[in-house]
Amino acid sequence: MPKLFTLEIITPLGTFFKDEILHVRAPGVDGDFGVLADHAPLMAGLRPGRLRVEDPDESFDFVMTGGFFEVHSNRAVVLAETCLRKEDVDLERAIRARDRALQALAEAKTPEAQEEARANLAKVMALIKFIEE
Numbered sequence: 438m439p440k441l442f443t444l445e446i447i448t449p450l451g452t453f454f455k456d457e458i459l460h461v462r463a464p465g466v467d468g469d470f471g472v473l474a475d476h477a478p479l480m481a482g483l484r485p486g487r488l489r490v491e492d493p494d495e496s497f498d499f500v501m502t503g504g505f506f507e508v509h510s511n512r513a514v515v516l517a518e519t520c521l522r523k524e525d526v527d528l529e530r531a532i533r534a535r536d537r538a539l540q541a542l543a544e545a546k547t548p549e550a551q552e553e554a555r556a557n558l559a560k561v562m563a564l565i566k567f568i569e570e
Contacts, residue, residue: 439459439474439493440475441457441458441459441474441492441493442457442458442473442474442475442476442511443456443511443512443513444457444458444513444515445512445513445514446488446501446517447514447515447516447517448518448519449518453517453520454490454499456492457492458492459473459474459492459493460472460473460490460491461488461489461490461491461513462487462488462489463483463489463506463515464483464485464487464501464563465481465483465484465506466481466484467481472513476511476513477508478509479506479507479508479509480505480506480507481506481507482504482505482506483501483503483504484503485500485501485502485503485560485562485563485564486501486563486567487499487500487563487567487570488500488501488515488520497522498523498567499521499522500520500521500526500563500567500568501518501519501520501521501563502517502519502560502563502564503517503518503560504517518560519560523567526564526568528565528568528569531561531565531568532565534561534564535558535561535562535565538554538561539558541553541554541557542554542555542558
């Protein structure tokens with residue numbers, strides 16, 4: 438039987454998920470990466486995107502809007518700004534948020550405002566892509 442390790446996803450609202458899993462694939466800021474049991478210690482920033490989890494019985498996905506990922510001693514911890522299941526994403530609301538982010542980007546007058554609008558747009562686009570796939 439393949440070796441398992443613990444994955445815990447924590448959001449500002451508390452522990453979102455905690456279980457023994459086989460594999461996790463995460464959206465790193467420098468590209469997607471995967472983790473199996475006995476992985477070397479790791480710390481990585483996460484960009485908005487899909488978090489793929491495989492346990493002994495099934496595979497499932499979450500969408501996150503960014504955060505951090507740490508692996509140490511067969512335990513992975515994701516500190517996520519937001520983490521949702523597909524059924525928790527409201528597509529119409531996400532589309533309205535995308536439109537607001539695009540408007541904010543078009544109206545941004547400073548580099549800081551442009552960066553904030555781009556970050557908000559990236560988050561909402563990750564939600565839309567996740568629900569449409």
